[in-house]
Amino acid sequence: MTAMAKQRTTDLTDALLKRGRQAEATLTVATPDAPGSEMPMVLTLDQLRPNPDNPRTSRNPRFDDIKASIRARGLDTVPKVTIDPDNPGSYIFSDGGNTRYQALSELWAETHSEHFYRVHCLFKPWPGRIKCVIGHLAENELRGELSFIEKAIGIRNARQIIEDESGKAVSLRELATALTEQGYPVSYSSLSRMDSCVRHLYPHLPALLESGLGRPQINALLVLRSDAEKLWNHYAAEAKPEVTFENVMTKVCPHFNSPESWSLEMFRDEFIGELVSALPHPSLNYDRWLIELDPSEQNRRQLFGEPEPVAPQLQQQNQQPEPEAASRVPAQVRKPTPPPTTPGVASGNTSEPNSTVATGNTSEPGSAVATGNTSGAVSDVASGNTQSAPPDFWSIPTLQDDADHLRNIAFRLAFELADSDSDGEAVIPDNGANSGGYRIDEELSASPISCLLSSLAGGACDEDLPDLMRELLIGSSDAEPRFDNALTQTFMKLIRTLRRLRELQRQS
Structure with a gap:
């Protein structure tokens, strides 16, 4: 091999062993x-x-x-x-x-x-x-990593950018079209809920929403707020409240602005309490607000329409003054005057007078089913022949005479009783099919009242119940009862609610 050929072979070998070029x-x-x-x-x-x-x-x-x-x-x-x-x-x-x-x-x-x-x-x-905003939204949507409020704020920013670039306001329908054209389709209804969340809820509950509150809970809260605002606006012109609806939201929401304190049922309860105080009107009380803000009632109205108004003659009866005690016994249940005899002996009846006022129905008195009273506003207790009718805790409105409503009512009443002894946080909602509407968290419970409430709902209680009942409801010759009259009425209403709830559960 010549020297020149050997040199060419060496050059070729070196060239093959050189590192290849990379992209610039x-x-x-x-x-x-x-x-x-x-x-x-x-x-x-x-x-x-x-x-x-x-x-x-x-x-x-x-x-x-x-x-x-x-x-x-x-x-x-x-x-x-x-x-x-x-x-x-x-x-x-x-x-x-x-x-x-x-x-x-x-x-x-x-x-x-x-x-x-x-x-x-x-x-x-x-x-x-x-394009960048939508790119980030689409990427996070694909991975499912954005919370509802983050997505809502991102879309609000996208709307603001579109408005800045176009120089005009953009409606939600126009926004839905623009996002679809950019490759990020979102329905108008979803945009509407996101917009309402950012405008109406985020200013009052930022920490709760940023913690990752889910879409179903946010939707339920939006519906609750919307229904409450509609009823407020309907009566505000006549009642002339001193505060606005937003003032009520501002007052209530800070108590629930964290995942640990959030409960839709508790929020509804406190919200209604503030609405009753802020908007005084003869047609609005706690129960009326509770019915109007109940999702089950709204669904019923969508299916069957608005309830029929109360008949004029019933309204007139409600406005008439209270008659004398002897005339309060309904005519259809009055008995003929018997001949003069020794009461309870000639007839062989040893029961108390007026204890057998009959309705012809063996169901519990006062229940909406037993009395056939569609208004749900007549109390069997109030129709007895007494000089002073007791508070009406026995009747149950027809629209609330189902297990879901009764569980919610039982929870609210139990919370009120426990909270009177600063033990309200121990009462936990329980919506199980066979539950009493609440349960007592033993780790948080520090009151004998909570022990009694646990017993009523089917839980355990380490207290001596007879002594506890006497201490709470009756007192003694030297000690006042721990329950005042208002709390005693609340306790009796809880018993009535639980009795009716258990009756419905036995029938199901």
């Missing part, structure tokens, strides 16, 4: 002059910035898992970036990536490994703010 864009970090088309880049963490329009404001619940995965395997997907219009020397994520950037930053601070400092990215020319 991946040899160095990107320059401030951004390219005009999509291309791969290697960017450092110093050049990257989180997107300020990213709808996520809370820590990703999967952050620790994502960080552990990046530590072990690196990035599974290449993040998409674009030029930062406010800082041409920096790049922001255009379609998600803020969580991965945070994980890489922490790993770089912990290890100082170039593996986490230099990031392979796919550059996209600046698409505009609206």
Whole structure:
């Protein structure tokens, strides 16, 4: 082999052993002059910035898992970036990536490994703010990582950007069309709920919503607020309240602005109490508000329409003065006057007078089913021949005579009784099919009243119940009863409610 041939073979061998050329864009970090088309880049963490329009404001619940995965395997997907219009020397994520950037930053601070400092990215020319916002929304929607309020605020920001760019207001229907055209379809009804949540709930309950309150609970709260506002507006012109509806919301909501304190039933109870105080009107009391704000009643009205108004003659009867005691016994149940005999002997009847006022029905007196009273407003106790009719705790309105309503009423009454001894937090709602509407948390319970309530609902009680009942309801010759008259009436109403609830459960 000649010397020249040997030299050519050596040159060819050296050429084959040389390292191949790499793409120019991946040899160095990107320059401030951004390219005009999509291309791969290697960017450092110093050049990257989180997107300020990213709808996520809370820590990703999967952050620790994502960080552990990046530590072990690196990035599974290449993040998409674009030029930062406010800082041409920096790049922001255009379609998600803020969580991965945070994980890489922490790993770089912990290890100082170039593996986490230099990031392979796919550059996209600046698409505009609206495209970036929708890109982040779509990315998080795909992963299911956004809370309801984060998504609602993100869409509100998208609406604001569209309005700024177009120079005119954008309706929700126009927004739905614009988002669909951008590749992010959202129904008008969903946009309406999100808008109502941001405008009406977020100012009053920010911490609760940011904690991740779910769509079903938010929808129920929105319906409750909407129904209450409609009834408020209907009577406000006549009642002329001194405060606004929003003032009532502002007063009630701070007590429930955390996941630990949130309960829709408790919120409804306190909300109605404030509404009754703020909007005094003869047609509005607690029970009326409770019925109007009950989802079951709203569904019934959608199916069967509004309830029939009370007949004029019944309204006149309600407005007439209270008759004498002897005339309060209904004519259909009065007995003929017997001949003069010794009471209870000639007839062989040893029962108390007036104890056998009959309705021809063996069901419990006062129940809406037993009396056949569709108005649910007549009390059997009040129809007895007494000089002074006791409070009407026996009757149950027809619209509330079902297990769901009775469980809710029982919980409210039990909470009121326990709260009188500063033990209300021990009463927990229980909507089980065979429950009494509530249960007592033994770890939170510190009152004998809660022990009695637990016994009524079918739970355990370590107290001596006869002595406890005497202490609460009757007292002694030297000690007042712990329950005043109002609490005693509440206790009796709870017993009546639980009796009717158990009756319905036995029939089911």
